[in-house]
Every structure is written in C-alpha cells, then in structure tokens.
Amino acid sequence: MTKTLPTDPRLEALLDAALDHVPFDGWSPATFRAATSEAGMTEAEAKALAPRGAIDLAVALHRRGDRAMVEKMASVGSVDMRYRDRVSAALHYRVEALPDREVARKSSALFSLPTHAAEGAKLIWETSDAIWTALGDTSRDGNWYSKRATLSAVWGSVVLYWLGDDSIGHERTKEFIDRRIDNVMSVEEIKGRLRKNPLTKPLMEIQAAIMGRVKAPSRADRSNLPGRWSPDT
Known part of the structure; x- marks a missing residue:
C-alpha cells in the first residue's frame, strides 16, 4: 500500500x-476571508498556506479525500478479493470520502471553469493514480497511462452520478460503480483474447512495443504528471 503524505494541520484547520x-459563497475570496478569520490567522499566514486562496483549499479538500480512501484501503485490506473487486472497493471508499453534496457541487463547478479545468483533470488523475499505486501497480510504460486514463474516466462519471443520486445510502451509485468496473474488465478480457489469437497477436505486439516507449513519471516527483514520451527506449 502506498503511504500518504503528511499534512499541515494549519492548512487543515483553514480548510475546515x-x-x-462553501455551500453559500462557493470557493470564493469571501469564503477564504471568513475561513482566515475563523481559523484565527492573519491574511499573510493564510496566504502562506494557500497562496491562491480558496482554489488551493478546494485542491486540499480533494487530496484529503484521496488520503482518506488510501487509508481505508490499507485498514480494510483486500488480499482475498478479486482484482476487479479491489478496484471497485477503492472507488466505494472514495465516494465515502466525498464532502457534503453542496460542497462537492461547488467544487465540480469550480473545476469545470476553463481557468481551472486542467487542474481539475489533474486531480482526477491523482485519484486514479492513488488507487492503482495502493493496489500495487508496477507498470512503468504505456500501461501506466492506460490504467489511469480509464479509471479517471470512471471516477469522473461516478462523481456526476453521485451528485444526482438520492437513493438511501447511495446504493445506486454503488451499483453504478460495479457496472462501470465490469465494463472496464470486459475490455481487458477482449484485449487478452486478442493477444492470444494468432491473427491479431502481431498487431497487439506492435501496440505493446509502442506503449513500451512511453514512460511513467518519477515516483519521487509527482509534479510532472502525467509523464513523458521517451524516443530513446
């Protein structure tokens, strides 16, 4: 299991x-000013923790959810579970870590803005990466990307579904997650059959060779997500 990074308790207090x-003022300067005052900080102290103001707090909230998910994965364990069930469970845990629905709506609205859409996509990618890393994924080539891209798409759709889910205990969202993971696994099964078929095996080998030239980012430095293309491999 991956280890979670330490957090700054002052930033956590400001976020709280x-x-x-947020439900009333969104991730706005007004929210940031109110949080600064209630946390007993000066503006300079708050800006040192969140230089961009409320947008940095929104980012911190998303990463708090990722940490909670990884910690739940570590505490529950999944050695005896099928791999698809382990992925599904991780998404269930991430749903449990979502904030108040109105806060989540405000966050979704923020990261859908053109000025913040790229960062929102990066955060979704981070969630996907946290899941695969916690599950022990060792891929370092194009498979690193395909796994995270696929799961990022799944997670993005799960959040949208959850925002409109009024079922008790979000049961419909849980069922939606299971259906989406089943869809993903069926694609992987098809790819496996293509690799074994004498007619399609050469094409799959070419695809594998191309994917092998793509390199995952350094595990030590996650600031260069999503990674790079290496023509030298």
Whole structure:
C-alpha cells in the first residue's frame, strides 16, 4: 500500500473553517476571508498556506479525500478479493470520502471553469493514480497511462452520478460503480483474447512495443504528471 503524505494541520484547520461557507459563497475570496478569520490567522499566514486562496483549499479538500480512501484501503485490506473487486472497493471508499453534496457541487463547478479545468483533470488523475499505486501497480510504460486514463474516466462519471443520486445510502451509485468496473474488465478480457489469437497477436505486439516507449513519471516527483514520451527506449 502506498503511504500518504503528511499534512499541515494549519492548512487543515483553514480548510475546515472554509467548509461551512462553501455551500453559500462557493470557493470564493469571501469564503477564504471568513475561513482566515475563523481559523484565527492573519491574511499573510493564510496566504502562506494557500497562496491562491480558496482554489488551493478546494485542491486540499480533494487530496484529503484521496488520503482518506488510501487509508481505508490499507485498514480494510483486500488480499482475498478479486482484482476487479479491489478496484471497485477503492472507488466505494472514495465516494465515502466525498464532502457534503453542496460542497462537492461547488467544487465540480469550480473545476469545470476553463481557468481551472486542467487542474481539475489533474486531480482526477491523482485519484486514479492513488488507487492503482495502493493496489500495487508496477507498470512503468504505456500501461501506466492506460490504467489511469480509464479509471479517471470512471471516477469522473461516478462523481456526476453521485451528485444526482438520492437513493438511501447511495446504493445506486454503488451499483453504478460495479457496472462501470465490469465494463472496464470486459475490455481487458477482449484485449487478452486478442493477444492470444494468432491473427491479431502481431498487431497487439506492435501496440505493446509502442506503449513500451512511453514512460511513467518519477515516483519521487509527482509534479510532472502525467509523464513523458521517451524516443530513446
């Protein structure tokens, strides 16, 4: 299991103070000012923790959810589970870590803006990467990307479904997750059959060779996500 990074308790306190205001004022300067005051900080202290103001708090909230998911994965364990069930369970845990629905709506609205859409996509990618890393994924080539791209698409659709799910205990969202994972696994099964078929095996080998030239980013430095293309491999 992957280890979670330590958090700054002052940033966590500032984020906690902001959450009561987000449903009304969104991730706005007004929310940031109110959080700063309620956390007992000066503007300079708050800006040192979140230089971009509320947008940095929104990012911190997303990463808090990722940490909670990884910690739940580590505490529950999944050695005896099928691989598809382990992925599904991780997504269930991430749903459990979602904030108040109105806060989640405000966050979704923020990261759908053109100025923040790229960062929103990066955060979704981080969630996917956290899941695969926690599950022990060792791929370092194009498979690293395909796994995370696929799961990122699944997670993005799960959040949208959850926002409109009024079922008790979000049971419909849980069922939606299971259906989406089944769809993903069926694609992997098809790829496996293509690799074994004498007629399609050469094409799959070419695809594998191309994917092998793609390199995953350094495990030590996650700031260069999603990675790079290497023509030298």
